[in-house]
Amino acid sequence: MRIFVALRPAPEVIEHLATFLEPRRDAAPDTGWRWTPAEQWHVTLAFCSDVDDWRVEDLVERVGDAVARRAPLDLRLDGGGAFPHPDGAKVVWADLAGDRDGLVELASLSRSACSRAGAVVDGDRFRPHLTVARLSRPGQVSDWVKLLDAYAGPDWRADEVEVVASHLGEGPRRGARHEVLASLPLDGGP
Numbered sequence: 001m002r003i004f005v006a007l008r009p010a011p012e013v014i015e016h017l018a019t020f021l022e023p024r025r026d027a028a029p030d031t032g033w034r035w036t037p038a039e040q041w042h043v044t045l046a047f048c049s050d051v052d053d054w055r056v057e058d059l060v061e062r063v064g065d066a067v068a069r070r071a072p073l074d075l076r077l078d079g080g081g082a083f084p085h086p087d088g089a090k091v092v093w094a095d096l097a098g099d100r101d102g103l104v105e106l107a108s109l110s111r112s113a114c115s116r117a118g119a120v121v122d123g124d125r126f127r128p129h130l131t132v133a134r135l136s137r138p139g140q141v142s143d144w145v146k147l148l149d150a151y152a153g154p155d156w157r158a159d160e161v162e163v164v165a166s167h168l169g170e171g172p173r174r175g176a177r178h179e180v181l182a183s184l185p186l187d188g189g190p
């Protein structure tokens with residue numbers, strides 16, 4: 001099972017970014033971009049591409065215990081970028097501002113909890129971002145990065161993380177369907 005641990009921006013934050021992007025996205029030529037649906041926008045803290053079903057309950061419990069020690073984070077979407085770089089991008093993303101140190105700590109706690117549950121955490125170091133689009137082949141996205149660099153969204157308080165199962169689509173509709181397995185509070189406890 002594909003599992004990820006994520007922060008989901010507040011509904012008003014999602015709506016603000018969607019409103020900002022919509023007319024620009026609609027005016028863009030169809031170039032093979034796959035726009036991430038706004039209802040799936042999130043900040044991935046840990047991603048595990050293959051978790052045994054029997055490990056999921058332990059993983060949720062361990063992530064819950066780990067993040068309960070962390071206080072809520074004050075964040076906002078602010079700026080943007082591209083992976084691996086704007087001249088040959090495969091991913092366009094919105095950046096985060098606010099308590100980035102707390103965000104990095106939360107990702108580290110989440111990744112460690114997943115590992116302790118026996119799941120292999122994918123990826124290298126944590127790079128906070130919210131994916132807005134993927135390209136089918138590397139492309140020039142400098143104009144989109146400049147556009148997102150001018151964006152500053154509203155503040156929000158992230159007070160919970162979600163553990164989500166990602167189910168890949170089949171056939172011509174290959175998008176993922178996300179199933180929230182647990183919403184876990186950031187309590188700031190001992």
